Amino acid sequence: MDAESRILIIDDEEVVLDSCTQILNGSGVDIATAMDGTRGLMLVQEFHPDLVVVDLKMPGLSGFEVLEKTMALDPTIVPIVITGYATVSSAVEAMKRGAYDFLPKPFTPDEFRLIIRRGLEKRRLVLETIALRREREMLRENFAAIVSHELKTPLSAIQQNLFAMEAELERHLGDAQKNRLERMKSRVDDLLKLIHTWLQVITADTEKLKETFEPVSVVTVITKAVESIQPQAVRMDVEIVTSIGEPLSPVYGHEGSLVQAVLNILSNAVKYCHAGSQVRVGVEEAASTIRLCVEDSGVGISKEDLPFIFNDFYRGKSGQVVDRGCGLGLAITRRIIEAHQGSISVESEPGKGSTFVISVPALKLDAATQSPLNAPVMANSQKGGVG
Amino acid sequence: MNQGKRLLIIDDDPDFVEGIRSILEAGHYEVDAAYNPKDGFHALETKHYDLLMLDIMMGRGAEGVMVAQKVAKDPKLKGMPVLIVTGIRELMAFLFPWESLDAHLMPGDEVLEKPIKPQLLLEKVSALLQQAEARTVRATQAN
Numbered sequence: 001m002d003a004e005s006r007i008l009i010i011d012d013e014e015v016v017l018d019s020c021t022q023i024l025n026g027s028g029v030d031i032a033t034a035m036d037g038t039r040g041l042m043l044v045q046e047f048h049p050d051l052v053v054v055d056l057k058m059p060g061l062s063g064f065e066v067l068e069k070t071m072a073l074d075p076t077i078v079p080i081v082i083t084g085y086a087t088v089s090s091a092v093e094a095m096k097r098g099a100y101d102f103l104p105k106p107f108t109p110d111e112f113r114l115i116i117r118r119g120l121e122k123r124r125l126v127l128e129t130i131a132l133r134r135e136r137e138m139l140r141e142n143f144a145a146i147v148s149h150e151l152k153t154p155l156s157a158i159q160q161n162l163f164a165m166e167a168e169l170e171r172h173l174g175d176a177q178k179n180r181l182e183r184m185k186s187r188v189d190d191l192l193k194l195i196h197t198w199l200q201v202i203t204a205d206t207e208k209l210k211e212t213f214e215p216v217s218v219v220t221v222i223t224k225a226v227e228s229i230q231p232q233a234v235r236m237d238v239e240i241v242t243s244i245g246e247p248l249s250p251v252y253g254h255e256g257s258l259v260q261a262v263l264n265i266l267s268n269a270v271k272y273c274h275a276g277s278q279v280r281v282g283v284e285e286a287a288s289t290i291r292l293c294v295e296d297s298g299v300g301i302s303k304e305d306l307p308f309i310f311n312d313f314y315r316g317k318s319g320q321v322v323d324r325g326c327g328l329g330l331a332i333t334r335r336i337i338e339a340h341q342g343s344i345s346v347e348s349e350p351g352k353g354s355t356f357v358i359s360v361p362a363l364k365l366d367a368a369t370q371s372p373l374n375a376p377v378m379a380n381s382q383k384g385g386v387g
Numbered sequence: 388m389n390q391g392k393r394l395l396i397i398d399d400d401p402d403f404v405e406g407i408r409s410i411l412e413a414g415h416y417e418v419d420a421a422y423n424p425k426d427g428f429h430a431l432e433t434k435h436y437d438l439l440m441l442d443i444m445m446g447r448g449a450e451g452v453m454v455a456q457k458v459a460k461d462p463k464l465k466g467m468p469v470l471i472v473t474g475i476r477e478l479m480a481f482l483f484p485w486e487s488l489d490a491h492l493m494p495g496d497e498v499l500e501k502p503i504k505p506q507l508l509l510e511k512v513s514a515l516l517q518q519a520e521a522r523t524v525r526a527t528q529a530n
Contacts, residue, residue, distance in 0.1 A: 152474045152501075153400060153403075153474065155502075156400075156403060156474055156501035156502045157400055157402035157403040157406065158402075159406075159502035160402075160403050160406030160501065160502040160503065161403075161405065161406035161409075162406075163406060163410065163502060163503075163504060163505050164405070164406040164407075164409035164410050164505070165409075167409070167410060167413055167505050168409060168413070192502075
């Protein structure tokens with residue numbers, strides 16, 4: 001047994017305390033005893049036990065009360081109850097209230113040793129889990145800082161010097177050389193953007209995002225997203241057709257991140273579309289839900305990829321023509337939509353195209369009428385179209 | 388027209404500074420560089436500068452913020468325009484590319500993210516210098 005483990009035994013019978021102490025003597029554990037619940041709870045705070053063994057039947061504070069108060073004081077302590085009249089019901093009750101295990105009286109030294117060993121093992125696992133969680137949190141935070149400084153700093157310096165050299169060498173470089181310089185800049189820029197995206201995923205604090213929520217016009221979100229993707233669509237000869245149903249309620253959210261979410265979907269749709277085809281964006285409201293559809297007739301997603309596409313760092317595996325991308329766009333989209341109490345789903349058939357559906361709760365009209373945003377929202381949507 | 392305008396860069400990455408220096412010198416500015424806050428202060432105390440370009444993430448953390456605060460408090464330096472140059476965006480959760488950094492640091496000064504396109508750099512520097520000049524003219528007229 002762990003040499004530093006501390007065990008607190010609470011029992012009103014001195015003979016039990018003595019025999020328990022004797023059984024554990026020499027096994028390297030630190031033992032404290034209490035003859036009643038009140039004294040026991042004091043020791044929970046002073047002695048900081050790993051394990052508390054408590055008799056259920058005691059005068060004064062009952063074992064159940066001691067159990068509950070101990071767990072309130074420190075939920076990581078492993079409590080074990082001693083049931084005097086080994087009734088199954090009191091043992092079950094104790095386990096329900098959070099006891100880790102129970103020991104029916106009378107018990108043999110071996111039974112006691114075994115249960116203590118198991119309890120300490122449990123305690124070790126509990127503490128280890130807590131430590132690992134904390135470590136993971138720290139890693140997550142530190143990783144962001146490390147990535148930002150160690151990767152971005154040299155890349156920024158390289159890019160800044162490429163900018164400078166381009167200007168310095170303006171009159172000395174041939175077209176082919178200028179072209180290569182241009183490509184170097186664009187590759188470094190891709191890397192910087194990639195790091196940004198990773199950081200967004202790693203550090204994205206959706207709880208913080210929720211603090212910024214306000215009524216947002218769905219039409220504005222779609223308009224902005226479509227505007228941002230338009231140049232890319234024109235380059236790829238893809239037409240974006242928007243249809244907006246009935247007057248729409250606003251949603252409660254963060255406009256910038258909602259635009260980003262829609263933009264990621266649109267960008268994928270345009271990327272995987274065949275030249276000359278259309279991407280259809282439709283939005284409608286039904287049953288207090290705003291439902292946004294993005295439909296393309298592109299390469300589609302294979303059945304084996306479909307379940308994973310909203311996961312972090314996932315890229316299609318099944319031989320699609322995949323453009324540069326880090327496999328994070330859809331994961332970010334999912335997180336943004338989930339932060340808005342919404343959901344995202346996809347239907348797709350390889351070779352025929354994909355349909356992404358984003359659903360977010362509509363902001364109730366009575367709440368919205370008090371908002372100055374309501375009027376422009378209604379006015380916009382009655383025009384019935386975007387760009 | 389920028390002749391005689393003297394700029395100080397405080398940034399702990401000499402390679403980055405060279406990239407910036409080349410662009411500014413091509414824009415006919417005089418450029419000095421300090422690679423840590425201490426040398427930066429020494430330069431500010433011993434020489435006159437028309438503008439300070441300041442990196443935020445230096446040394447063991449955001450030491451640039453301390454420099455900016457000290458400059459803002461110093462009676463001789465506080466009118467000086469400061470161009471904050473940083474890669475700090477990543478430290479702020481959920482800041483999207485179109486969101487401004489300005490609001491998050493200090494009022495009045497401009498913030499640019501590394502790396503900086505030459506044209507944008509020259510525009511910002513020139514705009515800050517003009518604003519500072521306009522302030523000085525107004526102050527003189529007021530007296």
